[in-house]
Amino acid sequence: MRSYSDLTVFALQATSLFALGRCAPSQKPLVANLPTFNLREQTDVLCDAGSRHWTGSVPITNDKNLSFWYFESRSHPQTDPVLLWMSGGPGATGEFGIFKDSGPCQVNLDGNSTSKRPFSWTDKANVLFIDQPVGVGFSEISDRDLMAVTLEQGGRDLYAFLSIFTSRVFPDTADKTWHIAGESMGGHYVTGYTQYIIQQQRERAIQSSAIPLDIATAIIVDGYIDDSRSAAGFYDYLCLDWRGDGRKPLLDPEECESMVAGVPSCEKKGALCRETYDVEICTLASSHCNDTVAKFFWKNVKSGGWNPYDGRLTCENPPLCSDLQGGPTREFLNKPWVLERLGYPGKSFSLIDMDANQRWEEDGHLFLPTTRELTWLLDETHIRVLFINGNDDMIINSPGQIRMLDEQPWARQAWYRQQAFEDWHYADGEIAREGLTDEKKKGGKWKGDNRLSLFLVDEAGHMAPWDQPEAVGAVVRAWIRS
Numbered sequence: 044m045r046s047y048s049d050l051t052v053f054a055l056q057a058t059s060l061f062a063l064g065r066c067a068p069s070q071k072p073l074v075a076n077l078p079t080f081n082l083r084e085q086t087d088v089l090c091d092a093g094s095r096h097w098t099g100s101v102p103i104t105n106d107k108n109l110s111f112w113y114f115e116s117r118s119h120p121q122t123d124p125v126l127l128w129m130s131g132g133p134g135a136t137g138e139f140g141i142f143k144d145s146g147p148c149q150v151n152l153d154g155n156s157t158s159k160r161p162f163s164w165t166d167k168a169n170v171l172f173i174d175q176p177v178g179v180g181f182s183e184i185s186d187r188d189l190m191a192v193t194l195e196q197g198g199r200d201l202y203a204f205l206s207i208f209t210s211r212v213f214p215d216t217a218d219k220t221w222h223i224a225g226e227s228m229g230g231h232y233v234t235g236y237t238q239y240i241i242q243q244q245r246e247r248a249i250q251s252s253a254i255p256l257d258i259a260t261a262i263i264v265d266g267y268i269d270d271s272r273s274a275a276g277f278y279d280y281l282c283l284d285w286r287g288d289g290r291k292p293l294l295d296p297e298e299c300e301s302m303v304a305g306v307p308s309c310e311k312k313g314a315l316c317r318e319t320y321d322v323e324i325c326t327l328a329s330s331h332c333n334d335t336v337a338k339f340f341w342k343n344v345k346s347g348g349w350n351p352y353d354g355r356l357t358c359e360n361p362p363l364c365s366d367l368q369g370g371p372t373r374e375f376l377n378k379p380w381v382l383e384r385l386g387y388p389g390k391s392f393s394l395i396d397m398d399a400n401q402r403w404e405e406d407g408h409l410f411l412p413t414t415r416e417l418t419w420l421l422d423e424t425h426i427r428v429l430f431i432n433g434n435d436d437m438i439i440n441s442p443g444q445i446r447m448l449d450e451q452p453w454a455r456q457a458w459y460r461q462q463a464f465e466d467w468h469y470a471d472g473e474i475a476r477e478g479l480t481d482e483k484k485k486g487g488k489w490k491g492d493n494r495l496s497l498f499l500v501d502e503a504g505h506m507a508p509w510d511q512p513e514a515v516g517a518v519v520r521a522w523i524r525s
Contacts, residue, residue, distance in 0.1 A: 080212055081386065089384050091159040092147040093117045098385055100182070101212060103203035106189050110174040110181035111204075112137055113213065114147055114165045124220040124259070124523055126168040129175060129236075131227025131267070133409070134399035136180030137172030142372045143394075144226065145264075145508040145515075146172065154374035162472050162516040164508070168222070168523060171208075175201065175232075179396035181387055190399060192406040194231060194413070198239030205240070206254045222260045222523050227439060227505065230266020231409075234416040237261055241424055260427040260522060261420060264515075265439045265505050269412040269447050270325070271313020274332035276443020277340045278302045285442045286434065298339050305335030317414050322407040329410045340437070351438040353504030368395055414451060421453040421495060428495050429522050431515060433503030434487060441499050448497055459495055464488040467498065469517035486514040493525055 082099035090096060096114040103109055116123035130140045142150050147163040147170075150156075164170050174180030176191040177200055184190060191197040209217040225233040237258060247253035267273065279285045282292045282299035292299055312328035319325075333341070343349045350356040350364040358364035375381060376392045403409045420426050430448065432441045449460045468475040468483040475483035487499040498518050503510040 080207060082212060083384070083386060085384065087157075087159075089157070089381065090141065090146075090148040091157045092165065093159050093163075094120070094147070094165060096147075099212065100386075101204050101207045103177070103200055103207070106185040107177040107200065108183040109177050109200065109204045110137070110183070111208070112141060112172045114170045114172075116169045117147070117163070117166050120169055123168050124222055125216050126164060126170045126222045126224055126262075126523065128164070128170055128172050129223075129225040129229045129232045130172075131225065131229045131232075132179070132395060132400055133176065133228050133403040134179050134396035135227070136174045136394055136396070138174070138180060138372075138376060138392075139367075139394045140172050140226070142375075143367075143509055144506050145224075145512075146170070150372045150375040152371055154371035155378060157375070160512065162512040164224075164516060164519055166472070166516065167520045169216070169219070173201075173204070176399060179399050180392070181385065181390070187398065187402075190402060192402050193408040194235030194416075195239065197232065198236045201236050202240055202243050202254070205256060209254055209256065217255050220257050220259045220523075222262055223258055224262035224264070224519075225266065226264040226508075228267050230263045230268045230439075231413050233261045233263050233266070234268070234413040234420060237426065238416045238419055241420075241426075258426055260429060262429045262431070262519065262522065264431045264507055265433055265436050266430065266444075267439055268417065268444075269313065269317070269414055270329045270410060271309055271316065271332050271412075272447040272450065273439060273443040274309055274329075274337045275306050275313075276440045276446055277337055278306055279442030279446070280437065280440040281340065283442075294339060302336050302339050305332075309336050313412075316410075317412055320411055320415065322411065325410040325412070326407050349437060350504075352436065352506070353433075353510075354435045354437045355502075355504070368393065414447075417451060418453050421451075421455075427493060427522075427525070429518070430495075430497040431500060431507055431518060432497065433500050433505060433507035433510060435503060435510075436505040436507070438505060444497065448495070453495075455494065459491060462490045462492075464490045464499070467518075469514050472513050472517055472520070474517050474521040484514070486511070486517070496522075 080099060080101045082097055084097050092114055094115040094117045098112050100108040100110045128140045128145060130136060140146055145164045147160055147165045148157040149160050151158055174182040176197050178184040178187055178190040191200055223233050223237050244253040281294050284290050309332040312331050316325040316328040344351050344358060345361050346358055348358045350358045352365060373394055382388050382390055432444045434441050467486050467489045469486050470483040487501045489498045491497055500507050500511050500514055508515045
């Protein structure tokens, strides 16, 4: 059986405390019996970011230290909001987001230097990248069997980290507006962790012990929410002219007929999964959808076949089919001088931790949807939810996301489902309004409102912010400014 988890699914103004390469002086323990956090201000030698930035780690238990990389906004760090970014996987690191996705710099081909990226999300926000679940990237764990493999466990670790980060590491962030963002598996992280944080805030408010975190929005990029609906989307993507541009089916008629015949039973088992939230039932539903619908996609993910992360490309080396793990970025992050500046001399670094990926799959909670969590965020909080999806992403395809959100239960579901898609445009890194400029470019289509929106991005694959930094950046800047 092959399922989505066979591939890694991807998805401030602060006083400088330390000079480059110097660790924090001894501080009082933040939590009883825990060591202190560490923090290092970095320079453009390590990341040509266009703003001040720091790396560090925070002990959240005696066995876990969560690593982070924090970038000030390029514009107004004192007043701009904070955006927390979580890469997908499970097992993708924050560094993947920094250097290969939404971050402010990229590694040059020499594997030994970086250059500034325009239209970074740091243009208008202070951005916090983290290595989670603890144990991936530079985050450290004493026993990998203690690694979080469910959203509740991961949410607990994130809440502990944010409690310390906002009170001791960068206390000015406690007064800022926050946006929680993630890509791919980040769809699960954003919905599940945000619900956990809000619930903890409400429960602890009685004892006045809640972290004062004002979460305004959730931003989900090519995000995994519901396995069965994503599987059904394969039929639309592979067999229908779903964009209305005259495209031809990618499969022959017999295969398309077999796929469409399998969709009803896939949807039925997916509905039972959503009703029960039972790990065994949801795992079986995922397996069934794979065997009846998604198998026609997976059989073409092979050398010279489809690249699941970008339908415009061919597969180089299955199953990842592209150089997500290696290349100049991995070479750079394993340079002795880079590891020394980061504070991890001698460490072997991987952009994606496949052991973490396997642990989540073996536990089984990976196959649960987060439709309940999304309903809760929409109906029980003020949090606004933005979905962004690359139209050339095959594994988390746009038709599947359209299906999922049209069928997503919440108070305004009927209204949302009836909305028609409209074109959206951008110019100079901002969403362009009609009549304002002749230089505007079409970004794709969108539907929704200020509560729930879906933006489809043309000429973008699974890592949409990397493929279309100006277009996606324009959407994000408009969203966090609303």
